[in-house]
Amino acid sequence: MKKTRKKSQTELLGIAIVVIILSIGVLILISNVMKKTTTTEQKREFSEKQMATNILGAILSTSTNFRNDRISTLLIDCGNCAPDPSMRGSCSYYEGGQEGDIYIPPTDVCTYLQTIISYMLDNTLKVWNKKYQFLAYISPSYPQINITEGIEQCMEKSSYIQKDFYYLPLYPQTLTVELSLCS
Amino acid sequence: MRSGILKMKARKSQIKIGESVAVLMIFFILIIMGIVFWSRYSQMSATQQQETDIISKAIKTSQTMTFLPELQCSTLEVIKFSCFDLYKIRAMQELMAENDAVQYYFDSFSFSNITVYSIYPTTESWNLYDFTGGNISGYVTTQIPVAIYDPVTMKFAFGYVNVAAYVKGRG
Numbered sequence: 633m634k635k636t637r638k639k640s641q642t643e644l645l646g647i648a649i650v651v652i653i654l655s656i657g658v659l660i661l662i663s664n665v666m667k668k669t670t671t672t673e674q675k676r677e678f679s680e681k682q683m684a685t686n687i688l689g690a691i692l693s694t695s696t697n698f699r700n701d702r703i704s705t706l707l708i709d710c711g712n713c714a715p716d717p718s719m720r721g722s723c724s725y726y727e728g729g730q731e732g733d734i735y736i737p738p739t740d741v742c743t744y745l746q747t748i749i750s751y752m753l754d755n756t757l758k759v760w761n762k763k764y765q766f767l768a769y770i771s772p773s774y775p776q777i778n779i780t781e782g783i784e785q786c787m788e789k790s791s792y793i794q795k796d797f798y799y800l801p802l803y804p805q806t807l808t809v810e811l812s813l814c815s
Numbered sequence: 816m817r818s819g820i821l822k823m824k825a826r827k828s829q830i831k832i833g834e835s836v837a838v839l840m841i842f843f844i845l846i847i848m849g850i851v852f853w854s855r856y857s858q859m860s861a862t863q864q865q866e867t868d869i870i871s872k873a874i875k876t877s878q879t880m881t882f883l884p885e886l887q888c889s890t891l892e893v894i895k896f897s898c899f900d901l902y903k904i905r906a907m908q909e910l911m912a913e914n915d916a917v918q919y920y921f922d923s924f925s926f927s928n929i930t931v932y933s934i935y936p937t938t939e940s941w942n943l944y945d946f947t948g949g950n951i952s953g954y955v956t957t958q959i960p961v962a963i964y965d966p967v968t969m970k971f972a973f974g975y976v977n978v979a980a981y982v983k984g985r986g
């Protein structure tokens with residue numbers, strides 16, 4: 633009786649050792665996979681965050697044919713316009729003309745900016761298969777400029793969206809320029 | 816009687832031997848499965864590691880490119896972030912036509928192709944560096960948007976730098 637009990641105890645010990653060895657193997661595997669995913673994720677986040685910063689900086693400093701002003705100056709002008717396009721009678725007005733490869737008809741400053749910035753983003757981020765949203769607003773609910781390309785698909789996983797902001801002074805408020813990016 | 820007991824003992828030992836053999840077989844099958852699984856996993860992770868390394872290389876090259884004093888815009892020694900000077904781009908393109916220049920920049924750019932594109936107001940491109948160094952099996956690209964400054968007209972254009980890091984082929 634004693635001998636049988638001792639034997640079954642030894643067998644149980646064997647099973648326990650096998651289970652422990654298997655668990656250690658699985659744990660090592662999981663930790664390796666997790667480590668690799670984190671590194672790739674961090675690289676992706678870094679490059680997208682940097683891209684958002686660079687593209688916003690480059691867009692804002694670009695010169696236009698509209699009074700030879702830069703986009704940042706025109707955005708300040710646009711910030712003083714109403715978000716609703718039908719109420720922009722008092723806004724700065726563009727006479728219309730050829731802007732490099734694109735023709736822009738006579739329009740208000742905000743619509744002019746919307747066309748120019750859309751052209752820039754279409755030829756960069758869209759070509760690189762990035763989803764994006766460009767906003768310029770005083771109040772986020774009523775943006776003066778809203779350019780969106782497929783960003784809705786990323787909204788479920790908000791951590792995948794990289795954002796960058798620029799703030800332009802308007803008296804007495806601030807115009808926020810926001811670019812959200814996701815792959 | 817005695818021969819019966821001996822026979823029974825022999826059968827018992829045979830069963831025990833069979834048991835041990837079965838346990839050993841299962842043990843070895845588990846070990847073989849583990850080795851096969853591990854080798855496949857390491858092969859997969861080696862490929863992933865190679866991809867990650869190439870992406871890192873492309874990012875590193877594009878970073879080096881962005882902060883290259885030979886291209887950066889500067890006014891009164893103040894450097895403007897993510898901006899290239901149009902005349903410096905043109906000068907560098909001319910310089911890179913010489914073989915010595917490619918050798919000089921090899922430490923920084925390695926096996927890659929670097930092209931600056933202007934998008935707005937005009938579409939234009941300047942190939943600044945291209946070195947394959949023999950066979951290539953592919954490439955990984957990264958882009959960095961930049962402003963391109965013309966110091967004569969004092970206007971900024973919108974563009975980007977495209978860095979293609981080459982993946983070296985065998986042979």
